[in-house]
Amino acid sequence: MAKINFGGVVEEVVTREEFPLAKAREVLKNETIAVIGYGVQGPGQSLNMRDNGFNVIVGQRKPSKSWDHAVQDGFKEGENLFEIEEALRRGTIICYLLSDAGQIALWPTVSKHLTEGKTLYFSHGFGITYKEQTGIIPPKNIDVILVAPKGSGTSLRRLFLDGQGLNSSFAVFQNASGKAREKAVAMGIGVGSGYLFETDFKKEVYSDLTGERGTLMGAIQGIFEAQYNILRKRGHTPSEAFNETVEELTQSLMPLVAENGMDWMYANCSTTAQRGALDWRHKFRDAVAPVFEELYESVATGKEAERTIKLNSQPDYRVKLDQELKELRESEMWQAGLKVRELRPKK
Ligand SMILES: NC(=O)c1ccc[n+]([C@@H]2O[C@H](COP(=O)([O-])OP(=O)(O)OC[C@H]3O[C@@H](n4cnc5c(N)ncnc54)[C@H](O)[C@@H]3O)[C@@H](O)[C@H]2O)c1
Ligand SMILES: CC(C)(O)[C@@H](O)C(=O)O
Numbered sequence: 584m585a586k587i588n589f590g591g592v593v594e595e596v597v598t599r600e601e602f603p604l605a606k607a608r609e610v611l612k613n614e615t616i617a618v619i620g621y622g623v624q625g626p627g628q629s630l631n632m633r634d635n636g637f638n639v640i641v642g643q644r645k646p647s648k649s650w651d652h653a654v655q656d657g658f659k660e661g662e663n664l665f666e667i668e669e670a671l672r673r674g675t676i677i678c679y680l681l682s683d684a685g686q687i688a689l690w691p692t693v694s695k696h697l698t699e700g701k702t703l704y705f706s707h708g709f710g711i712t713y714k715e716q717t718g719i720i721p722p723k724n725i726d727v728i729l730v731a732p733k734g735s736g737t738s739l740r741r742l743f744l745d746g747q748g749l750n751s752s753f754a755v756f757q758n759a760s761g762k763a764r765e766k767a768v769a770m771g772i773g774v775g776s777g778y779l780f781e782t783d784f785k786k787e788v789y790s791d792l793t794g795e796r797g798t799l800m801g802a803i804q805g806i807f808e809a810q811y812n813i814l815r816k817r818g819h820t821p822s823e824a825f826n827e828t829v830e831e832l833t834q835s836l837m838p839l840v841a842e843n844g845m846d847w848m849y850a851n852c853s854t855t856a857q858r859g860a861l862d863w864r865h866k867f868r869d870a871v872a873p874v875f876e877e878l879y880e881s882v883a884t885g886k887e888a889e890r891t892i893k894l895n896s897q898p899d900y901r902v903k904l905d906q907e908l909k910e911l912r913e914s915e916m917w918q919a920g921l922k923v924r925e926l927r928p929k930k
């Protein structure tokens with residue numbers, strides 16, 4: 584493990600240099616890796632592992648859109664694409680990549696196939712951490728590991744095809760074989776991680792749920808809306824409000840942050856902008872800090888898990904989610920965004 588100083592705190596990470604793909608292939612050479620579920624992570628992880636030379640099979644309900652998606656991606660029925668139970672029977676490493684709510688429904692089926700020597704793999708600490716609510720309690724005589732790519736399965740695949748890699752966390756919950764850690768790291772390299780940092784199942788799920796409800800997805804939309812609304816209320820046009828709220832951020836400023844940090848982005852803006860941003864950041868931080876306290880508490884007490892399980896286990900959960908996404912898409916702000924995107928000059 585490489586020791587890296589992250590802002591004054593030394594942590595150990597696994598890089599591709601010290602754990603090359605050839606080593607990962609050697610560790611997993613006798614394994615049949617069964618990816619159960621072909622939603623967002625399923626395609627990204629299984630295609631990267633397949634391209635990396637691992638023995639991957641996909642298990643998916645048939646007929647379903649996800650089954651057709653797997654066929655389009657080159658998986659062949661009876662060869663490396665099976666109905667879920669058949670994939671569970673064949674797999675030695677079971678990658679449980681159904682939705683977190685879906686994992687509860689299928690657990691009685693999955694657990695039947697978790698015989699001694701097999702490995703259960705997750706990409707989220709959800710099922711294990713909230714076991715009182717999920718009922719996911721694996722048998723003691725198997726390895727239970729986690730590799731959680733820190734980003735969308737779509738980005739995992741895109742970055743892999745670009746020759747880069749998304750960072751992932753990894754963790755071991757049960758080490759029946761004595762080799763669980765090595766297997767987890769090998770899987771992390773196999774799915775195309777850039778580097779891997781160690782965590783445990785609880786920390787993974789607490790940070791992940793906080794992040795996606797917070798700055799990564801929930802808070803960012805909330806802040807966009809608040810700023811867009813005030814600009815519109817004060818007489819600005821939709822195009823001006825959208826450009827000043829979203830387009831400039833994604834097209835001009837965030838790429839600079841990604842490249843070289845916030846101070847560098849600030850330094851590439853006017854001194855007027857720097858003065859204002861450096862003053863106002865404190866007020867925004869203090870205003871949202873109590874919301875983040877509430878959010879973390881909701882995650883830690885299991886309230887977020889309870890709500891997710893309850894709503895995403897209903898038969899029409901997909902219809903309802905799609906309806907809410909449609910409302911977002913059809914809001915004035917994002918309709919303005921659609922037009923702004925169309926006006927971007929093409930290469
Ligand atoms: N989406 C991401 O990019 C992402 C990133 C990191 C980690 N994760 C984690 O990876 C896991 C998989 O997430 P995802 O977003 O790919 O899942 P998803 O919501 O896209 O669902 C995956 C598949 O589960 C199937 N499914 C749902 N309920 C089912 C049921 N009852 N029986 C059989 N099949 C069912 C769906 O048809 C779908 O093909 C989750 O634990 C998630 O938290 C996801
Ligand atoms: C891609 C995310 C938000 O990082 C993941 O955590 C998810 O749940 O989809």
Ligand SMILES: [Mg+2]
Nearest residue numbers: 707791792795
């Ligand atoms: Mg998540």
Ligand SMILES: [Mg+2]
Nearest residue numbers: 733734791795
């Ligand atoms: Mg995440």
